[in-house]
Amino acid sequence: MTLEIPEVVINRLPVYARALAALAMDGETVVSSQTLGERLDVTPAQIRKDLSYFGRFGKQGRGYNVLGLLAKLREILGLDRKWRVALVGVGRLGQAIAEYGGFEPQGFQIVAVFDSDPAAIGTTVKDVVVRDSADLDTFLRQNPVDIGVVAVPGHAAQQVVDRLVSAGIRAILNYAPMTPHVPAEVAVRNIDPVLAMQSMTFYIKRQDPMGAK
């Protein structure tokens, strides 16, 4: 009965939410799809259509109540609660992730950290002790975690993913440069700056660097 919502739509909602939060900080109380769209480089129709999958949140002639719509989006996305995150791999990137201050305010709490390196195990990052990744399954079965973050080298990533999945995790944020294989019911997002650059080069490859003469 719940109409199937396209994934592209779901992926845009957090962007809307982020913009609404920024508008709220600026003291704006209402916003039209037009104005929001300009800010996000999205057509007003796109925004209205996306929102219409979930209900009618606007007021004709006025627009949307900024805080009201933000609250609705947070509810839709499930951001109106805390999420427990486990981080696997505490190398350079893993440490940076653990120390990044941007997750906590959004309700993502790193509650456990794992590594396989004996030199790393037992140390602490951000008040969290680094556990042996051999204990991953055991720990996760006793301590519910919602999201797994994979920050290990590519050659170890699938193994880590498999372990997270078999322990019952339903969402994985993968930083390793590979395509994780997971069952359909597990959500995966990949972050790879190299891939991002490699697609941009296609569009600029005919051009001399910065139009140098």
Added chain:
Amino acid sequence: MTLEIPEVVINRLPVYARALAALAMDGETVVSSQTLGERLDVTPAQIRKDLSYFGRFGKQGRGYNVLGLLAKLREILGLDRKWRVALVGVGRLGQAIAEYGGFEPQGFQIVAVFDSDPAAIGTTVKDVVVRDSADLDTFLRQNPVDIGVVAVPGHAAQQVVDRLVSAGIRAILNYAPMTPHVPAEVAVRNIDPVLAMQSMTFYIKRQDPMGAK
């Protein structure tokens, strides 16, 4: 004249290239769209269709020559040369990016680094001296750079983007949590782990954490 290639296709090519490089490392010399697709969770038809935008690279009955196709993809994407990258913002994230060893082997060379903090200016990261971001325009006009990486706080990001664009940069990798506004001819990719998590939560929100009882 050149048939318009969908951006989704371009975005997949680096993924194919990455997989081919991995196959080559494993000593594989040929691969079918079927096999490649299984590895990447992409249908074989998708792969063949994507490649057909650019030519005929396979051999019926056999598949694709791994190294041959990889070379073709690298040529198509413009990866058969070095790219000069400028990094703006040398905070925690910026330093991690500068020290990350994954860019260089792919031909992305960080040739300049900028920050606005007097305490950071003059220090070096990875053998590159940190320059005053006030000198961004001057420097870029004299030293051709292809790609700008933005790793400054959100409130400063649009200003940095504007400066990069006005200096003639055609590609930007943005790590700040905002949507940069750029002219149509500038390529932009955004990296935001928080947004990635916030879209995954939609799919797992009805579920108790890890099926805890």
Added chain:
DNA sequence: TCCCTGTTGTTACGGATTTCACAACCGTAG
């Protein structure tokens, strides 16, 4: 040589997504 297996390149189809366009509506001002 001929046949069989395996796999490509491509066209046609259908589904998904975006855009269009407008009736309905809100709040305000006259």
Added chain:
DNA sequence: CTACGGTTGTGAAATCCGTAACAACAGGGA
């Protein structure tokens, strides 16, 4: 009370994209 400018929500149209299907063909074996 009516008219008006502004904006939503939404079907219908247009566009974009992915999938299916198959003719064509390469290589190998009988």
